[in-house]
Amino acid sequence: xxxxxxxxxxxxxxxxxxxxxxxxxxxxxxxxxxxxxxxxxxxxxxxxxxxxxxxxxxxxxxxxxxxxxxxxxxxxxxxxxxxxxxxxxxxxxxxxxxxxxxxxxxxxxxxxxxxxxxxxxxxxxxxxxxxxxxxxxxxxxxxxxxxxxxxxxxxxxxxxxxxxxxxxxxxxxxxxxxxxxxxxxxxxxxxxxxxxxxxxxxxxxxxxxxxxxxxxxxxxxxxxxxxxxxxxxxxxxxxxxxxxxxxxxxxxxxxxxxxxxxxxxxxxxxxxxxxxxxxxxxxxxxxxxxxxxxxxxxxxxxxxxxxxxxxxxxxxxxxxxxxxxxxxxxxxxxxxxxxxxxxxxxxxxxxxxxxxxxxxxxxxxxxxxxxxxxxxxxxxxxxxxxxxxxxxxxxxxxxxxxxxxxxxxxxxxxxxxxxxxxxxxxxxxxxxxxxxxxxxxxxxxxxxxxxxxxxxxxxxxxxxxxxxxxxxxxxxxxxxxxxxxxxxxxxxxxxxxxxxxxxxxxxxxxxxxxxxxxxxxxxxxxxxxxxxxxxxxxxxxxxxxxxxxxxxxxxxxxxxxx
Numbered sequence: 001x002x003x004x005x006x007x008x009x010x011x012x013x014x015x016x017x018x019x020x021x022x023x024x025x026x027x028x029x030x031x032x033x034x035x036x037x038x039x040x041x042x043x044x045x046x047x048x049x050x051x052x053x054x055x056x057x058x059x060x061x062x063x064x065x066x067x068x069x070x071x072x073x074x075x076x077x078x079x080x081x082x083x084x085x086x087x088x089x090x091x092x093x094x095x096x097x098x099x100x101x102x103x104x105x106x107x108x109x110x111x112x113x114x115x116x117x118x119x120x121x122x123x124x125x126x127x128x129x130x131x132x133x134x135x136x137x138x139x140x141x142x143x144x145x146x147x148x149x150x151x152x153x154x155x156x157x158x159x160x161x162x163x164x165x166x167x168x169x170x171x172x173x174x175x176x177x178x179x180x181x182x183x184x185x186x187x188x189x190x191x192x193x194x195x196x197x198x199x200x201x202x203x204x205x206x207x208x209x210x211x212x213x214x215x216x217x218x219x220x221x222x223x224x225x226x227x228x229x230x231x232x233x234x235x236x237x238x239x240x241x242x243x244x245x246x247x248x249x250x251x252x253x254x255x256x257x258x259x260x261x262x263x264x265x266x267x268x269x270x271x272x273x274x275x276x277x278x279x280x281x282x283x284x285x286x287x288x289x290x291x292x293x294x295x296x297x298x299x300x301x302x303x304x305x306x307x308x309x310x311x312x313x314x315x316x317x318x319x320x321x322x323x324x325x326x327x328x329x330x331x332x333x334x335x336x337x338x339x340x341x342x343x344x345x346x347x348x349x350x351x352x353x354x355x356x357x358x359x360x361x362x363x364x365x366x367x368x369x370x371x372x373x374x375x376x377x378x379x380x381x382x383x384x385x386x387x388x389x390x391x392x393x394x395x396x397x398x399x400x401x402x403x404x405x406x407x408x409x410x411x412x413x414x415x416x417x418x419x420x421x422x423x424x425x426x427x428x429x430x431x432x433x434x435x436x437x438x439x440x441x442x443x444x445x446x447x448x449x450x451x452x453x454x455x456x457x458x459x460x461x462x463x464x465x466x467x468x469x470x471x472x473x474x475x476x477x478x479x480x481x482x483x484x485x486x487x488x489x490x491x492x493x494x495x496x497x498x499x500x501x502x503x504x505x506x507x508x509x510x511x512x513x514x515x516x517x518x519x520x521x522x523x524x525x526x527x528x529x530x531x532x533x534x535x536x537x538x539x540x541x542x543x544x545x546x547x548x549x550x551x552x553x554x555x556x557x558x559x560x561x562x
Contacts, residue, residue, distance in 0.1 A: 005155060009350030016192055016354040017170075024174055024185045048286055052184055053294025056282045058301050059186035059362035062193060063143050066309045067356055068150050071340075072333035073254065074306075074313025075320075078232030079561055080255045082306035083265060086554055091269035092299035093547055096292040099274045100283055101536040102447050104291065109284050111277045112378040118446040118528055119454035126458070128378045130435070131277060135371045136404050137411065138431045143367065144168060145412040145419045147360035153338045154353055164412060167357070168405050171364035175372075175401045186366075189358035190301075196355025197308030199348060204315035204340045211324050221315070228318050235561045239487070246492045253489060256499035263505025268433075271440035277370045289540065296546045303553055312340045364405075371404045372397040433500065434472075437508035438464020445515055450529035456518040463514045467507035471498055 048056070073081040108114045111131065116124035148164040155163075174185055205221030214220045226233050237257045240249045256263075273279055283291035316336035320328045325339050341352050376397045381388055388396070411417055438461035445452040445460075476488035476496040485506060488496040519526075539547070 005349060005353075009348075009353070012350035013354050013357070016358070020185050020188050020358075021173065023188060027184045048184075048282070048290075048294070050286075050290050050293035050297060052187055053282050053286060053291065054297030054301065055190040056186035056362075056366070057279060057295065057298035058305075059189045059193065059359070060279060060282070060366035061298075061363075062305065062309065062359045063147065063363035066305075067197075067359060068146060068337050070306075070309045071313035071316070071337035072335075074232075074310035075317045075336035076313075076333040077237075077251045077255055078229070078234065078314060078317075079306070079310065080235050080237055080251075082310050083235065083255065083260070084268070085302050085305045085310075086557065087261075087265050088269050088273065089299040089302040089550055089554060091266070091273050092295050092302065093550065094270065095274040095280075096295040096299075096543075097537055097539060097547075099447065100280075100291050100295065101288060102530055102532070103280065103284060104288050105536060106530055109281075110374055110378050111275060111280070112374060114443070114446070115457070118452075118530065119442075119457045120528075123442075123454055123457050124378065125383075127439070127461075128374055131374055132371060132379075134432060135277075135367055135374075136407055137417065140364065140367050140371070140404060140408040141411050141417055142419050143360060143363050144408050145415060147356070147364075148412070150338065151353060151356060151360075154341055154349065154356075161413065164409060167360055167364065168409050170357075171361045171368060172401065172405050174361065174365040175368045175405075176398050186362050189362040192351075192358040193355050193362075194301075194304075194308065196351045196358070200341065200344070200352050200355070201307055201311050201315075203344060203348065204312045207340075207343055208315050208318055211319060211322065222311075225314055225318050229314065229321065232314050232317060233561055235558060240489060246490065249489045250492060253491065253497055253499050256502055260499070260501040260505075264501030264503070264508075267436055267440050267504050267508050268501070271436045271443075275439055275443040277374055281370055281373060282366075289543075292539070292543055293546070296543065296550070300546065300550055303550065303557075312337055316340050368401045368404055372400040375400045433504060434465050434468040435461070436464070437468060437504055437511050438462065441508060441511040441515055445512070445519070447530065448532070449516075449519070450525045451519045451522065452515065452529075453519050453522040453526055454528075456515040456522075459518055460511050460515040464507050464511040467510050468503060471503035471506055472500065475503075 070081055070084070102108075103114070106114075106117060108117065112124040112128035115127055144164060144167060147167055148160055151163050151167075152158075152160045202218050205218040205225075206216045207221070208224050209215060209217045209221035212224050214224065237252050237255055239257055239259075240252050244252075283295055286294065313333070313336045316325060316328065316339055319325045320336075320339075327342075328335055328339055341349065344352060376393050380396050381393060385392070412419065441464060442457045442460045446457065471486070475486065475498060479485075481488040481496050486498045486502055488498045491497040
């Protein structure tokens with residue numbers, strides 16, 4: 001076990017860096033020769049293939065909070081946390097079949113544009129400003145901070161600020177080339193991420209096998225995990241009884257059993273994958289078949305992500321439980337992934353650092369491009385300079401990327417936002433989870449119910465936020481700990497909490513109720529409603545085959561680990 005890098009580690013990382021930069025430069029020069037308009041810079045319209053779209057979706061999604069956070073939850077809870085990845089595969093099927101056709105038919109390029117087209121400019125401007133603040137001060141900062149901390153811990157723990165600046169510059173280099181450069185370099189990033197991640201998982205499983213005296217065999221290591229800690233291999237947690245230990249209650253508060261599948265788990269995934277500029281932007285510049293295939297390809301990749309980002313955490317738990325990871329004294333879940341990496345043999349640590357860097361940089365680049373797109377197309381072009389030409393918009397887009405990255409570095413330099421105190425994953429959930437029910441309800445009804453009004457949309461965002469705050473913070477004190485709506489459990493801090501995903505489900509329900517009632521007072525068909533016909537949702541045989549394959553694999557997983 002060591003934390004020192006040798007020449008081979010540096011060599012692997014430098015090769016990875018040079019390949020990404022060289023390929024990105026080649027893509028940029030070819031793109032510049034072909035065209036240099038706004039749609040090319042922000043959306044890479046018509047130039048991303050299905051495999052580039054799928055890879056870019058995964059690269060933008062997987063970052064340090066997945067490697068560190070989900071591995072930590074695997075250490076703490078077990079395979080149940082994989083629901084976030086596996087339900088995402090189902091959510092991506094829904095997005096590909098039903099959401100994307102509406103976006104593409106109505107030539108939607110940004111989420112604020114959707115809100116303006118379907119509702120009004122007030123709704124669009126409110127949400128554009130909200131998303132800009134969220135992406136800059138929550139997502140960009142947390143990705144940068146958590147990524148720098150993770151890599152710093154792997155290289156000795158004395159270069160946090162240097163790593164932070166290096167990550168920002170690397171992401172900046174890619175982002176300034178536009179969405180086409182991001183999309184195609186993400187293919188390399190995902191390849192490195194998957195290869196490095198699988199290498200780490202393989203090493204973790206062989207380490208378990210070795211420590212138990214069973215030789216160096218990954219499959220044996222996996223069977224030993226299931227034998228040693230069967231409680232970590234159940235997808236559905238049972239509701240805690242009156243005598244349940246606090247540790248089990250804490251697990252249930254994070255992943256409330258079967259109930260979460262009828263509540264917030266769907267809202268989290270459908271809102272993230274279907275109503276999020278950061279994600280949907282990758283598919284909005286393609287034709288329908290290419291976009292659908294790319295999204296479904298991403299869903300297929302999501303099926304394997306728990307193997308990369310969750311299984312090492314379970315391996316760390318078993319090793320810790322049996323006295324082989326003393327550095328995790330006290331059961332600190334956040335250190336699980338780094339503890340596993342400390343066992344990597346000489347030379348392989350560089351590959352794992354490259355994989356982690358690929359995940360971080362791809363997420364930073366994707367988020368910065370989304371910030372640039374929203375500000376340039378939805379604020380600058382509409383309110384600050386309506387006469388701006390193509391070149392001017394691209395220039396403003398690049399300037400926005402540069403400024404947003406500087407802001408992220410400034411606010412993470414001394415952790416001014418307190419990300420380290422709360423943890424990156426918790427920090428993101430805290431500031432996005434309260435608004436998700438309202439945003440998703442606004443999009444869902446806007447797409448599929450022609451009667452929905454702009455006033456109802458504004459009321460929905462406010463109701464979703466208010467209901468989320470109420471259920472999370474005040475409901476147990478007002479209505480008690482046990483009602484027909486929920487059960488609040490002791491949180492180990494002297495109070496009672498309702499599981500967050502249950503709170504999100506009820507906030508969404510009441511938001512939908514308010515929006516429907518308000519819209520019933522308006523015209524039977526809102527003049528701004530989208531035209532929908534059944535042909536929009538028809539899929540090709542190849543698309544249907546990929547959907548069926550994904551569903552069959554998911555079914556097998558849940559049958560095995562229920």
